[in-house]
Amino acid sequence: MGISSISGSGSFSVSSTDNSTSSLEKQIVKLMKQLQEVQKSDDDEKTKQAKIQLIQQQIQMLQLQIQQKQANAAKAEAERAKSAQEGNEKSNSSTSSKDKLSSSTFDVTV
Numbered sequence: 001m002g003i004s005s006i007s008g009s010g011s012f013s014v015s016s017t018d019n020s021t022s023s024l025e026k027q028i029v030k031l032m033k034q035l036q037e038v039q040k041s042d043d044d045e046k047t048k049q050a051k052i053q054l055i056q057q058q059i060q061m062l063q064l065q066i067q068q069k070q071a072n073a074a075k076a077e078a079e080r081a082k083s084a085q086e087g088n089e090k091s092n093s094s095t096s097s098k099d100k101l102s103s104s105t106f107d108v109t110v
Contacts, residue, residue, distance in 0.1 A: 021069050024062050031059050 038051045 021066050024066050024069075028059055028062050031055050031062070035059075 035052060035055045038048055038055065041048065043051070
């Protein structure tokens with residue numbers, strides 16, 4: 001795939017998504033071949049149309065599943081990025097508070 005600067009969990013997530021959509025895409029390719037075979041078949045026109053319609057519906061369902069998986073993967077990635085950003089902001093704010101304390105001088109009178 002050629003992605004080099006992704007953390008381990010991100011990489012797994014991406015390849016996992018690719019594998020699941022890849023399987024669906026392979027099913028679409030098989031259905032497209034079936035569609036071509038049906039169109040070339042010697043079946044009567046009514047039978048051909050019924051088979052074509054069924055195959056086209058199956059293709060559409062698979063395409064919707066692919067879109068859903070891609071949307072879910074994008075949403076999960078956005079949530080991970082937001083969570084990481086919030087974690088960085090918390091880390092930065094606590095570091096900032098420590099910096100303020102360490103740079104402050106205190107007058108102590110006994």
